[in-house]
Amino acid sequence: MLTSTEENYLKAILALENEGAVSTNALADRMETKASSVTDMIRKLAEKELVDYQKYKGVSLTVSGKDAALRIVRKHRLWEVFLVEKLNFGWDEVHEIAEQLEHIQSVQLTDRLEEFLGFPKFDPHGDPIPDKNGTIVRRKKACLLNEMELTIPATVVGVNDSSPAFLQFLDRQGVQLGDTLILLEKYEFDDSMLVETKNGTINFSHAVVTNICVEPKQ
Amino acid sequence: MLTSTEENYLKAILALENEGAVSTNALADRMETKASSVTDMIRKLAEKELVDYQKYKGVSLTVSGKDAALRIVRKHRLWEVFLVEKLNFGWDEVHEIAEQLEHIQSVQLTDRLEEFLGFPKFDPHGDPIPDKNGTIVRRKKACLLNEMELTIPATVVGVNDSSPAFLQFLDRQGVQLGDTLILLEKYEFDDSMLVETKNGTINFSHAVVTNICVEPKQ
DNA sequence: AAATATTTTTAGATTTGTCTAAAAATAAAA
């Protein structure tokens, strides 16, 4: 059995890991702790064979470590769906609560929750929900809004930044998952872009268009 | 902010407290820990003004301690309702999971869950659910099954023992909340009793009839 | 009331996750 802290480390390593070892400092940053604490924890996780670790070489998840991490992500995202779909929370309000709920230990609970929610494949931010076996649905044609060609309609399928500030900004602009956006113009000087939304034509900064994931319509 | 352990202590004190101080040993028993650990924790809770404590005199909850304890009980029981009503768990399966869920910190979550469940007043074992202010609905006419008069129909409104073993036993006998039971005979020699149930007339031991709470019908 | 038994508290140790400060290893720059 893992402690909540251990689970949070695994989740952080999963998030930082893209075929490659994760550095101690990168982990310390993400966990908002000190490098020395990270070293200590890594050695514990290595002892439990959840990560591969060699001094000064960074860490990476083992198969069973990745498995454990995916189970936590699965729970986190299912609970987010529950909070939004059933309890009418906003997509900007659910992260913190799901951060707690993800540590509840009961496979049966997770599976029944999934069933109760109708086996959702994505959470309220468009992130994919791993199934019972840790398998994740991959979006084939998805890209960032700024990578779209001009005038081609695109459906919003996710956000790269799930911070309340960004999500609340999107709420204000009337942009939500499932909406259709059309890129009309790109301005070189500040990388901002003109976008057609259901609320009208709006100029979005670089930070905005690089944090919205879209798929070309149909 | 309280730790889960502190919350569990408060809950245990509330459960043991009936106008009177709770002894160190009684708490140690209930918490499945040692008396010395209890002393340490009590002093910490006293420092936070959640309990009144004098060496060798036992503890009792302060107003704010009782408040905190009731909030935890409220969450525990609301989650039990959720698990049974929405996720189709049996009443014998929910305690352990609710024991974890009760420590999730979010007043908004609790209140929305309550609303989602339709403001239930009792949990799946018939225990009352404190409202937002800690107020509990009291059953006026409730008593234990063995205290009923012979031949008077009574409705099952709760159980005193929520252990899976007892609840599964009741399932086997077809006894559940809302059922009508009629006490037909009392046998002095072993305090067992003959009871009419929807599954027929059954002889229940003393342990059974003193753990079923009933109300005279209408 | 004195002796014995029980309950409760203290003292000192352990584990978990963290920290600071210093040392060691690696990476980058001159």
Place this chain on the structure above:
DNA sequence: TTTTATTTTTAGACAAATCTAAAAATATTT
């Protein structure tokens, strides 16, 4: 290739919650 800078690890300390063993207080018997 030295020197300097950065990253990472070690050493030692701390707070939380627990334990064992021993001491102190209270309760019960005789």
